[in-house]
Amino acid sequence: MDDDRISLAHGNGGRFMRELIEEVFARHLANPDLDTTADAVPIALNGGEVLITTDGFTVQPLEFPGGDIGSLCVHGTVNDLAVAGARPMYLTLNAFIEEGLEVATLDRIVASLARAADEAGVKVTAGDTKVVRRGEGGGLYLATTGVGIRMPGVPPSMKRIVDGDVILVSGTVGDHGTAVMLAREDFGLRGELKSDAACVIPLTEMMMKFDGLRFMRDPTRGGVASVAHEIVRATGFGVRLEPTIPVKVQVQSVCEMLGYDPFYLACEGRVVAVVDPAQAEEALQAWRSTDAGRDAARIGRVSAADKRVILETSLGGERFLEELEDDPLPRIC
Amino acid sequence: MDDDRISLAHGNGGRFMRELIEEVFARHLANPDLDTTADAVPIALNGGEVLITTDGFTVQPLEFPGGDIGSLCVHGTVNDLAVAGARPMYLTLNAFIEEGLEVATLDRIVASLARAADEAGVKVTAGDTKVVRRGEGGGLYLATTGVGIRMPGVPPSMKRIVDGDVILVSGTVGDHGTAVMLAREDFGLRGELKSDAACVIPLTEMMMKFDGLRFMRDPTRGGVASVAHEIVRATGFGVRLEPTIPVKVQVQSVCEMLGYDPFYLACEGRVVAVVDPAQAEEALQAWRSTDAGRDAARIGRVSAADKRVILETSLGGERFLEELEDDPLPRIC
Numbered sequence: 001m002d003d004d005r006i007s008l009a010h011g012n013g014g015r016f017m018r019e020l021i022e023e024v025f026a027r028h029l030a031n032p033d034l035d036t037t038a039d040a041v042p043i044a045l046n047g048g049e050v051l052i053t054t055d056g057f058t059v060q061p062l063e064f065p066g067g068d069i070g071s072l073c074v075h076g077t078v079n080d081l082a083v084a085g086a087r088p089m090y091l092t093l094n095a096f097i098e099e100g101l102e103v104a105t106l107d108r109i110v111a112s113l114a115r116a117a118d119e120a121g122v123k124v125t126a127g128d129t130k131v132v133r134r135g136e137g138g139g140l141y142l143a144t145t146g147v148g149i150r151m152p153g154v155p156p157s158m159k160r161i162v163d164g165d166v167i168l169v170s171g172t173v174g175d176h177g178t179a180v181m182l183a184r185e186d187f188g189l190r191g192e193l194k195s196d197a198a199c200v201i202p203l204t205e206m207m208m209k210f211d212g213l214r215f216m217r218d219p220t221r222g223g224v225a226s227v228a229h230e231i232v233r234a235t236g237f238g239v240r241l242e243p244t245i246p247v248k249v250q251v252q253s254v255c256e257m258l259g260y261d262p263f264y265l266a267c268e269g270r271v272v273a274v275v276d277p278a279q280a281e282e283a284l285q286a287w288r289s290t291d292a293g294r295d296a297a298r299i300g301r302v303s304a305a306d307k308r309v310i311l312e313t314s315l316g317g318e319r320f321l322e323e324l325e326d327d328p329l330p331r332i333c
Numbered sequence: 334m335d336d337d338r339i340s341l342a343h344g345n346g347g348r349f350m351r352e353l354i355e356e357v358f359a360r361h362l363a364n365p366d367l368d369t370t371a372d373a374v375p376i377a378l379n380g381g382e383v384l385i386t387t388d389g390f391t392v393q394p395l396e397f398p399g400g401d402i403g404s405l406c407v408h409g410t411v412n413d414l415a416v417a418g419a420r421p422m423y424l425t426l427n428a429f430i431e432e433g434l435e436v437a438t439l440d441r442i443v444a445s446l447a448r449a450a451d452e453a454g455v456k457v458t459a460g461d462t463k464v465v466r467r468g469e470g471g472g473l474y475l476a477t478t479g480v481g482i483r484m485p486g487v488p489p490s491m492k493r494i495v496d497g498d499v500i501l502v503s504g505t506v507g508d509h510g511t512a513v514m515l516a517r518e519d520f521g522l523r524g525e526l527k528s529d530a531a532c533v534i535p536l537t538e539m540m541m542k543f544d545g546l547r548f549m550r551d552p553t554r555g556g557v558a559s560v561a562h563e564i565v566r567a568t569g570f571g572v573r574l575e576p577t578i579p580v581k582v583q584v585q586s587v588c589e590m591l592g593y594d595p596f597y598l599a600c601e602g603r604v605v606a607v608v609d610p611a612q613a614e615e616a617l618q619a620w621r622s623t624d625a626g627r628d629a630a631r632i633g634r635v636s637a638a639d640k641r642v643i644l645e646t647s648l649g650g651e652r653f654l655e656e657l658e659d660d661p662l663p664r665i666c
Contacts, residue, residue: 006434011464024440025428025460028447033423033458041458043423043480045383054425054478056463090366090376092387094476095358096429101339107357114361125366125374126478127358130389131344133663136471141463143427143476145387147376330466 013222013266014324037158037234039217040084040148053080054145060331062109062139064183066176066194067268069142070113075197075268076220076333077146078120082204083216083271085156086148088120093127093144098137109140120199122146138331153208158234160214163304166280167239170203170271170287171196171295172246173224177265177332178254193250198269203293210283212276219272220333224299225263225321227272228309231302238306241321243314245299263311264324266332274302346555346599347657370491370567372550373417373481386413387478393664395442395472397516399509399527400601402475403446408530408601409553409666410479411453415537416549416604418489419481421453426460426477431470442473453532455479471664486541491567493547496637499613500572503536503604503620504529504628505579506557510598510665511587526583531602536626543616545609552605553666557632558596558654560605561642564635571639574654576647578632596644597657599665607635 009016026036035041040053057073067075074091081088093113097106117124154160175196182193200218207213219227228239247255247262255262269292275283280298287293303310309321342349359369368374373386390406400408407424414421426446430439450457487493508529515526533551540546552560561572580588580595588595602625608616613631620626636643642654 004436006430006432006436006439006464008432008464008466010430011462017462017464020436021460021462024436024443025426025462028440028443029426029450029457029460031456031458033456034460035458036460038459043458045378045422045480045482050378050383052423052425052459052478052480054427054459054476055461056427056429056476058429058463058465058469089378090385092385092478093358093362094387094389094427096389096391096474096476097339097343099339099341103337103339103353103357106339107361110357110361117362123364123366124362125364125368125376126371126385126387127354127362127367127369128388128476129344129350129354129358130391130474131339131341131350131663132391132471132474133341135468136391136664137474138465138469141429141465141470141474143387143389143429143461145385145425145459145478147378147385147480149378330464331469 008330009326012324013226016325038084039080040086049150051081051084051086051148051150053077055080057142057333058138058331059180059333060138061183064180064195066179067197068109068112069140070109071116072197072268072333073142073144074113074116074120075199077144078122079200079218081146081148082201083218085151085208087151088122088146088148090147091117091122091124091144093124095129096137096141097129097131098139099131099134101139120201151208154211156213156215158215161235161274161302163237163302164277165214165274165302166277166298167300168273168275168284169224169297169299170293172248173267173270174247174251174262174265176268177329178251180332181329196267196269200269200271202290203271203287206286207273207283210275210279212279214274216271216273219267219270221266222324223264223266224272226324229323232309238303239300239309240303240306241300241311243312244297246295246297268333341663342659345657346559349658372413373419382483384414384417384419384481384483386410388413390475390666391471391664392513392666393471394516397513397528399512400530401442401445402473403442404449405530405601406475406477407446407449407453408532410477411455412533412551414479414481415534416551418484418541420484421455421479421481423480424450424455424457424477426457428462429470429474430462430464431472432464432467434472453534484541487544489546489548491548494568494607494635496570496635497610498547498607498635499610499631500633501606501608501617502557502630502632503626505581506600506603507580507584507595507598509601510662511584513665514662529600529602533602533604536604536620539619540606540616543608543612545612547607549604549606552600552603554599555657556597556599557605559657562656565642571636572633572642573636573639574633574644576645577630579628579630601666
């Protein structure tokens with residue numbers, strides 16, 4: 001890779017993206033309120049009870065089974081607030097529209113965005129649109145900022161994670177990445193699979209009732225494997241992923257055919273939670289009692305004796321899961 | 334124009350953009366907190382004393398005399414809060430980066446962004462980056478959301494405007510639009526002219542001390558002529574622009590050569606203020622006493638007898654200024 005120029009790998013949620021953010025953005029913009037590793041950060045309004053987050057969306061195609069860039073931008077932003085322990089309240093919306101986009105397509109997408117916002121209980125309060133020339137944009141890019149209020153309970157934080165904590169996921173992984181990939185003409189594949197994109201507020205609010213909750217994250221770009229790497233970097237502990245990570249049969253077979261690992265593929269409606277082992281089973285059953293969490297599973301544990309991300313296989317073996325480098329799927333979210 | 338597809342005119346700050354926003358975005362997203370005509374809107378945190386705004390930036394070239402897309406995104410967002418009567422506090426940042434952009438260019442731009450944020454006294458608290466494939470982006474697009482706290486004093490609002498109010502501008506108009514245009518290779522022109530892009534907080538805070546202040550706006554896309562049209566639409570009164578609108582000789586001559594009207598060209602560091610005639614002279618002198626406001630001028634008045642935007646010429650004639658339709662300068666901000 002040419003180190004002097006931006007490559008697709010700088011956007012994939014893995015090592016190059018992290019380095020770009022640390023070495024360019026965080027280096028220049030460093031301030032006590034900037035936390036490049038958090039989903040949403042508190043700002044000093046109402047005594048720090050206000051959280052803010054921002055996200056860009058470039059998914060291609062703009063409409064895919066289970067969603068579109070409009071609903072996705074709401075879910076992505078709302079979910080970042082939810083996993084940070086906040087109740088989402090307001091969104092701002094930026095649209096970068098490429099000359100030539102069909103107005104009917106834009107209209108469907110904005111209608112879908114509005115429905116998703118209604119369902120999540122958030123209001124879009126400010127917006128801006130820019131039009132770029134044909135060939136200077138990918139149809140439509142959206143950027144959203146979300147503002148929320150901290151929920152009652154202990155704020156979830158990487159800092160609360162201790163040795164032996166249990167890791168849960170609220171549903172099957174890799175559905176979004178696989179569904180978007182299948183929706184792309186160039187693969188010539190079609191399936192019944194839908195993106196998991198959804199608002200996770202009910203799942204996170206349920207988890208906030210457990211005082212043994214340590215931390216939550218939505219495994220988007222880079223998938224559950226990248227969340228595990230983030231935990232390792234933030235805590236210094238290792239993460240052992242167990243052979244119980246739920247993957248749909250369809251997702252597994254598409255991944256095998258095309259050479260992807262579902263643990264690195266984006267989800268857009270799942271929550272990874274790190275919890276006290278004493279409450280892990282109760283928390284898991286709480287999720288499983290809901291429709292959105294019916295496939296929830298324990299998927300691993302925090303292990304101070306290890307310093308890396310280790311995948312235990314169903315045959316009793318284990319292997320390291322490396323940090324993502326190349327971008328398998330640009331414009332997945 | 335093909336009505337079924339997005340054209341560049343949908344992004345120029347004129348009639349087509351207004352219709353797109355009203356008919357697609359506002360129609361679906363309507364809620365009591367959304368105001369598509371305001372620079373920044375209050376959100377119900379701290380009793381409505383928190384204001385929020387958002388802006389996208391696509392300026393081409395990315396670096397131009399007097400600024401770059403990094404400083405511009407800070408100034409643009411901060412200024413929207415400032416003219417709404419708020420003190421900017423926090424920014425979020427989204428970067429859409431095109432594969433192939435030089436990392437050194439990105440680094441200069443982010444460094445410039447950080448300096449502009451420092452100077453404006455705002456902190457970047459959250460960010461996101463996305464990389465799009467070569468040919469799917471124009472090098473770099475930025476989207477920023479700004480959060481601020483309402484300043485003491487009566488909140489400036491279009492609703493406060495009454496017949497006979499005087500309109501001021503804080504400096505020469507069209508500098509940004511002309512400087513960016515000259516920086517584009519394809520015109521083959523070069524000049525000493527710099528963009529006026531700057532933080533206007535000192536100018537707006539000065540104006541907030543006048544209880545006769547009715548309304549402020551930064552005349553960006555569409556220029557002072559489009560601000561006049563916005564006033565006409567919001568109040569039902571006409572606006573008479575006087576032959577005193579300050580335009581630099583260089584800007585005037587470039588505009589004459591290329592067939593542009595400077596009144597429609599973007600400024601990125603100017604403020605248009607509508608004030609009680611009894612305080613207009615004092616307010617104008619306050620601005621003129623500062624370096625940023627040394628070219629400030631009275632440029633018109635609100636006239637209930639007229640229902641349109643009328644330009645009075647220096648020879649005593651007058652003509653209608655129509656709402657902007659075609660986009661003279663895509664990617665100007």
